[in-house]
Structure formats: C-alpha cells, structure tokens
Amino acid sequence: MNFFSPVRSVLSTIVYPIQTAASFPSDASKWMGEFFHDRKQLKEKNTQLEAINLSNSIRLQTLDDLERENMRLRELLGSSFRLHERVKVAEILAIDLDPFSQQVVIDKGERYGIFVGQPVLDATGVMGQVKQVSQFSSQVVLLTNPSHGIPVQVNRNGLRAVVTGRGLGKPLQLEHLPQNSDIRVGDLLVTSGLGGRFPVGYPVGRVMSVDSSSGQTFSDIKVEPAAKLATSREVLLVIAADSVEEIIRPELAGGDE
C-alpha cells in the first residue's frame, strides 16, 4: 500500500531546503550562544562532564562483564538475544510541524542508511520510529502520536503490554491490562522487542497513575515517557544487530579482548 512512498520521498527532497532555511534562525542563535560561552562556563561544564564520564566508565566496566555473562548464560539456554546494537547520531531540525501530529524531522536520510521503521532513541529512552525517508532528511513519529503503539514489558515482573500515544500534551497510555494485573505507580516500562521493530530493553516510560475503577474492563494506566520528547536535539538511530549468534561466536572464540 505504499505506492506514493517514492513520490513523497522525491517531494521531501525538494522541500528540504525550505525546512533547513526555517531552522536556520534557531540554529544560528544556538551557534552564537556556543560561540560566546565564556571560559569559566566552559571550564565548569568540562569538569562536570568529566565527573559524569568517570562514573559512567566505572559502571560500564561492570556492565561489560555482566553482558558477557548474560550472553554466555543465554547461549547455554539456547535462546537468541539481540544485543550490541550499533547507533547513528542525527539532529532534529528546529522546525515546527503540525503540533497535533507529533512528528519531527531529522537531518539524516537515505544517504546515511536510515530506513523506514528504524527505532529512534534519545539519551534517556525511546522517542519513536522513522516514518518516511528522503535523500537528506527523514520524518520521525513520536511515541505520543495517537496512531503509534509500542510493545513493552514491565521491568519488575516481565508483564507484557502495548503503550499507545494520546496526542499533544497528554501522557502515554498502557492498553488492555485487566484490573487484577500486577502493576504499580513508578514501574519502569522497557521495550519488549516483540514485533521485531524495537530492540529489547530500552526504557519507554514510567507508570504515572493506575486507575482501576470498578465497571471498567481494563485499568486506565497513564505512562510518562522516559525520553525528553520536547527538548532533545540529538537523537540516536538504532541499527539492530542480526542476532547474538553472529556476535557471540567470535567473541567467545577470541576470548577476552
């Protein structure tokens, strides 16, 4: 049903200059702001980042170890598991689309290997997925788009469900969970990887409220997105590794590197 996909791709390449021009003022102001940072601010920021970097690298060391162990155990169990996704970094164009459609445009397109359905993350969680690619740019549907759903599981107990968008300024919704299901306020929801579109284990959001009033078939569960949907400028596009088999074999064979 995608007869018009190529047409749209060509047309978006045509309108890309206008989109870039529209994002110019805010790009320029950002650039000016960076240019005129004073030395002291930069130094402070640098120290801050170094501290964050240090703590992150310490955590990464233990994570590496755990990851190996996890892979070996899964290998023993005979299950395949996607891990070690590679990512590409893209920037969101500073333009306003229709505020009700909950989409953004990023500055990487087909030329960088972006494809339709590719998961988009920011530093804190899942943002959405690529809806349309053209030569130089692509459109991303955010989680809050009313027609978007993402398969998730509760991190605490593995309960699976689907989170859907509810539009501008509204929280996400956890769909079709019966009244007696084990879910609490504050539960972290991560991607379940079912459906094969999103990689496993990335944070989607936290449960804000659970309303199980009698008379309703399902609980009314509101979810706050983990990603900073409104403020992020840089996004990560995930390229899923095919399966653990391809990665784990050379790594196990090569021993520790």
Add this chain to the structure above:
Amino acid sequence: MAVNKTAQGGGVIVLSIIVAALLTLIPLPDQVRLFRPEFVGLVLIYWTMATPHHIGISFSWCVGLLMDVMLGGTLGLLAFSYALIVYLVLQFHLQIRQYPMWQQALSVFTLVLLLQLLFVITESHGAGWRFWLPALSSMLIWPVMYTVLRSVRHTFHVR
C-alpha cells in the same frame, strides 16, 4: 513587456508563498505555537482574490501537496483543502473584494474553518478545542496580511 510583467508577478507570488511556508515552519514558543495562523492559506486567499487570473486550482493543489510533504501530513489532504478554498474564492472574488475588512476577515475565518474541518474528518487525533485556534488567529491577522500583501502587490505591479 507584457510577458515580462506576468513573469514577474508569478515570481512575487511564489516568493510570498515560500515566505509563508517558512513562517509555518519556524519554531515558536509553546504558548503561541497553537495559535499559528494558516499563513500559506491566507497568502493563497489574498492572491486569488486580488489577481484571480494568476492563481489556478491546479497551482494551489501543487502548493498544498508540497505543504503536505513538508508538514508530514496525509499526502493530498492540504492539496485538496487549498484547491477547495481557492475554488471558493475564485467563485466569489468579486464580492469578497468589495467587503469591508471585518467581513473579509469573517470570510477568511470560514474558509480556514472549512480547511480544518477536512482535517478532522480525515485524521483522527485527540486534538480537542485547541485544534480550532488557527482559524481564530488567521481571522485576527488577516487585516495585517492584507495590508502587507497589498503593498507588495503595488510595489511590484502585480496585476
């Protein structure tokens, strides 16, 4: 000479539509972005009203198609909406020209409302009452748009 003039007129019109498209895309603070008027629609309405022989239904359809792609909406929805609006203005341009400003603004309000109605019929987003704000802001900004575009038209002798 006459050919040259027409070409220049077309250029000015296309340029004003591009500026309107930029205004549609430029990021605004959250408090005002919901009030963003339908700039491209307004520009199309003005040029159709003032110089009906320059703007055709197919031209506005093409503009709408490009806007659809730019805004990431359903392909063809804005194309159809703009074509419809321009058709209506073409039918009534002689009357609309004679209206006093407030009555013109009311007509603009109706036309933008019609455009938004088409959106509501075809797309399902939980937008609520805030969805209708652009019709209001388009009506309020119409006198400004009219004055600016008329001075542009007189400066560049678009007839």
